[in-house]
Amino acid sequence: MNKLLTVSPSPHEYSKESTPKLMYGVVIALAPALLATIWFFGWAALLVTSVSVISCVIFEYLIQKFILKKEPSIKDGSAIVTGLLLAFCLPTNLPLGLVILGSLVAIGVGKMTFGGLGNNPFNPALVGRVFLFLSFPVQMTTWPVPKGFNTSFSDAITGATPLSVLNENYEKMPVDQIMNDPELSMPGYSKLFWGEMGGSLGEIAAFALILGLAYMLIRKIITWHIPVSILLTVAVFTGILWLANPEANADPLYHLMTGGLLLGAIYMATDYVSSPMSKKGMIIYGVGIGIITVLIRRFGAYPEGVQFAILIMNAFTPLINNYIKPSRFGEEVKNG
Amino acid sequence: MLKTFPKGGVHPPENKISAAAGIDVLPLPEQVTIPISQHLGAPAEPAVAKGDTVKAGQIIATSKGFVSANIHSSVSGKVFKVDKAVDASGYKKMSVIIKVEGDEWLDTIDTGNEHKKDITLNSEEIIRKCAENGIVGMGGATFPSHVKLSIPPGKHCDVLIINGVECEPYLTSDHRLMLERTGELVTGISILMKALKVERAMIGIENNKTDAIERLREFTSGIDGISVHALKVKYPQGGEKQLIKALIKREVPSGGLPVDVGTVVHNVGTAYAVYEAVQLNKPLVERVVTVTGKELEKPVNVLARIGTPVSNLIEFAGGLPDNTAKIVNGGPMMGKALANLSVPVTKGTSGLIVFREEEARRKETGPCIRCGKCITACAMGLEPYLLMSLTEKGMHERSEKEKIMDCMECGSCSYICPANRPLLDYIRLGKATVGKMIKERKQK
Numbered sequence: 001m002n003k004l005l006t007v008s009p010s011p012h013e014y015s016k017e018s019t020p021k022l023m024y025g026v027v028i029a030l031a032p033a034l035l036a037t038i039w040f041f042g043w044a045a046l047l048v049t050s051v052s053v054i055s056c057v058i059f060e061y062l063i064q065k066f067i068l069k070k071e072p073s074i075k076d077g078s079a080i081v082t083g084l085l086l087a088f089c090l091p092t093n094l095p096l097g098l099v100i101l102g103s104l105v106a107i108g109v110g111k112m113t114f115g116g117l118g119n120n121p122f123n124p125a126l127v128g129r130v131f132l133f134l135s136f137p138v139q140m141t142t143w144p145v146p147k148g149f150n151t152s153f154s155d156a157i158t159g160a161t162p163l164s165v166l167n168e169n170y171e172k173m174p175v176d177q178i179m180n181d182p183e184l185s186m187p188g189y190s191k192l193f194w195g196e197m198g199g200s201l202g203e204i205a206a207f208a209l210i211l212g213l214a215y216m217l218i219r220k221i222i223t224w225h226i227p228v229s230i231l232l233t234v235a236v237f238t239g240i241l242w243l244a245n246p247e248a249n250a251d252p253l254y255h256l257m258t259g260g261l262l263l264g265a266i267y268m269a270t271d272y273v274s275s276p277m278s279k280k281g282m283i284i285y286g287v288g289i290g291i292i293t294v295l296i297r298r299f300g301a302y303p304e305g306v307q308f309a310i311l312i313m314n315a316f317t318p319l320i321n322n323y324i325k326p327s328r329f330g331e332e333v334k335n336g
Numbered sequence: 337m338l339k340t341f342p343k344g345g346v347h348p349p350e351n352k353i354s355a356a357a358g359i360d361v362l363p364l365p366e367q368v369t370i371p372i373s374q375h376l377g378a379p380a381e382p383a384v385a386k387g388d389t390v391k392a393g394q395i396i397a398t399s400k401g402f403v404s405a406n407i408h409s410s411v412s413g414k415v416f417k418v419d420k421a422v423d424a425s426g427y428k429k430m431s432v433i434i435k436v437e438g439d440e441w442l443d444t445i446d447t448g449n450e451h452k453k454d455i456t457l458n459s460e461e462i463i464r465k466c467a468e469n470g471i472v473g474m475g476g477a478t479f480p481s482h483v484k485l486s487i488p489p490g491k492h493c494d495v496l497i498i499n500g501v502e503c504e505p506y507l508t509s510d511h512r513l514m515l516e517r518t519g520e521l522v523t524g525i526s527i528l529m530k531a532l533k534v535e536r537a538m539i540g541i542e543n544n545k546t547d548a549i550e551r552l553r554e555f556t557s558g559i560d561g562i563s564v565h566a567l568k569v570k571y572p573q574g575g576e577k578q579l580i581k582a583l584i585k586r587e588v589p590s591g592g593l594p595v596d597v598g599t600v601v602h603n604v605g606t607a608y609a610v611y612e613a614v615q616l617n618k619p620l621v622e623r624v625v626t627v628t629g630k631e632l633e634k635p636v637n638v639l640a641r642i643g644t645p646v647s648n649l650i651e652f653a654g655g656l657p658d659n660t661a662k663i664v665n666g667g668p669m670m671g672k673a674l675a676n677l678s679v680p681v682t683k684g685t686s687g688l689i690v691f692r693e694e695e696a697r698r699k700e701t702g703p704c705i706r707c708g709k710c711i712t713a714c715a716m717g718l719e720p721y722l723l724m725s726l727t728e729k730g731m732h733e734r735s736e737k738e739k740i741m742d743c744m745e746c747g748s749c750s751y752i753c754p755a756n757r758p759l760l761d762y763i764r765l766g767k768a769t770v771g772k773m774i775k776e777r778k779q780k
Contacts, residue, residue, distance in 0.1 A: 003656065010664075010666075010673075011760065012669070012673065012689075013348050019705055073702075223712070272705045272708070279712075326717045
């Protein structure tokens with residue numbers, strides 16, 4: 001019995017959860033949406049996604065190795081998630097050079113300048129996306145019409161997203177008419193649900209995004225608080241607008257299923273690093289994103305506002321973490 | 337719906353490998369090492385010297401002060417020396433070392449196996465018996481029981497809670513005790529009720545021990561005031577505050593005691609020890625210890641004399657497997673790793689767990705990804721990630737405001753952290769510093 005024993009403080013039992021497992025869990029959750037987008041936009045979607053993921057990983061490696069001079073941590077999978085999410089908010093016909101530039105900004109500016117994983121105040125993928133959006137507005141708002149595998153990479157026929165059509169026509173005619181105008185060819189609920197509409201790569205197929213949400217909830221990668229509070233806020237806010245004036249506003253369901261809302265609420269706003277950590281904080285953050293999204297969509301210059309809304313609330317995250325505390329055990333004595 | 341505590345908690349693999357192993361009586365060792373401090377509070381004062389002959393049950397160190405406990409010899413034999421010896425904490429503590437000769441008990445102790453049901457003593461006498469016989473909390477905290485039973489003036493207790501939760505993975509000693517000493521345990525509970533002058537006692541047991549729940553229900557069916565409650569399996573339900581919340585929905589205030597919300601919690605092991613102390617006049621000189629591990633040849637629950645070297649228990653369970661890397665005294669969540677197998681079993685030793693190489697090592701630590709899982713897991717509603725980082729930065733005043741002292745060190749945060757961050761290690765460090773700060777402030 002003269003063995004050398006390991007002595008360490010408790011606990012001596014650890015869960016099997018790990019950072020890479022969580023990150024790859026998000027990757028798995030994004031798989032249905034990737035398959036759906038390949039189905040609708042063809043191989044170009046896969047090409048853009050691959051370029052984005054590979055360049056994010058390479059940039060992370062190079063910056064860690066040669067600029068920060070520390071052990072590269074690309075195995076944790078966080079750069080892959082950033083790459084996927086960045087690709088998911090780009091149009092499929094975006095020139096690949098811009099995809100690479102976006103990845104550099106996402107990883108280099110959005111993540112590494114702050115010290116890498118765990119320290120970035122903003123969602124890196126959104127930093128990349130907003131940079132591209134503000135610098136190359138034309139390329140970033142030219143979406144191909146979904147034509148399945150026939151969609152060629154340089155497809156000249158480009159369509160608008162349902163939200164941009166709405167935004168352009170709110171002043172011109174009642175919403176009813178916009179929806180039914182054959183020239184505008186607005187997609188109905190079933191097309192929105194299955195993904196047959198113009199839009200960025202990963203935001204089109206509602207069912208695939210919801211499938212991923214279900215997976216992440218079951219695997220306990222995220223909790224319901226952020227996505228549900230965002231979606232509920234958007235539904236309530238747009239519902240009020242719609243009830244007050246149905247002629248000038250799309251109904252809540254249409255709002256929920258269009259644009260990047262589902263993608264943003266499920267995958268972007270829930271980014272661990274840039275979202276609040278307590279349940280109460282998560283709800284405040286979600287409600288904030290919901291309100292800002294609707295304000296931008298309905299009253300702002302852009303047809304879509306979810307990305308800006310998330311970035312704005314990202315900026316409030318440290319404040320929320322600081323002031324919104326979980327209720328401590330034994331703090332308020334309620335005895336029954 | 338099964339009752340449970342609402343906030344936080346984790347569910348580690350239960351691994352109750354030894355659940356079916358009946359309690360075996362461990363053969364007497366050749367020598368026992370009995371530390372004079374096996375309880376929270378002041379160490380006892382040695383009452384014997386080298387060369388003295390002692391009988392089992394004889395006092396060898398007397399309680400010093402109210403929050404302290406008597407220490408009795410667990411064997412008969414000759415005092416070999418009174419000296420410092422390493423105990424399970426890894427520190428050298430004053431101990432009485434006795435060479436075992438035969439097995440002779442004091443005449444005043446009833447060593448028969450008959451279940452004595454009639455309670456003749458009154459409240460004060462019961463509390464005195466507990467104090468005389470060195471009864472301490474056997475769930476692990478080893479708080480002297482007579483102190484818990486003496487309700488401070490101005491306080492009121494209306495319900496006794498009996499902790500049969502055994503929420504730590506692996507451990508099965510309380511489980512076996514509930515199954516095999518049911519009658520005596522129930523008498524022990526009645527004695528505690530009488531001591532506290534309460535009409536009601538609630539026994540909380542996690543639902544992974546359905547046989548114990550049924551057996552206790554059967555034994556308490558004819559007794560007024562005692563009820564048995566099945567609880568959802570969730571760690572750390574055996575924590576006093578969590579168990580009180582689960583059973584009677586009262587929340588012990590921060591920094592407060594159970595008696596502040598009208599209750600007192602005792603472990604099933606303690607209730608059994610109280611039965612022996614009051615009905616048989618038998619001091620706390622032996623306890624049930626689970627000896628378990630995935631590679632162990634024969635995981636067992638043994639009744640061991642206090643002071644028996646840990647190595648004897650492990651030999652009894654088939655000896656150390658070759659790939660052993662760590663031995664934990666207590667449960668895997670809160671127990672202490674042993675450096676040395678000659679340390680003795682004490683009043684608080686609930687189990688010994690033998691871990692293999694691959695289970696013993698901590699995984700590599702990564703950066704905090706701010707997932708908030710530690711906050712979700714914390715049963716006290718704290719923010720472990722924040723307490724760790726405040727401690728790292730030396731911001732102890734802020735830690736105090738963030739309620740670092742409420743941490744009960746259950747380990748759920750470190751358990752759940754996907755980046756394997758040493759959250760509890762830092763929190764312990766922070767608690768020690770903040771505790772010192774509070775003490776100094778009080779002295780001023």
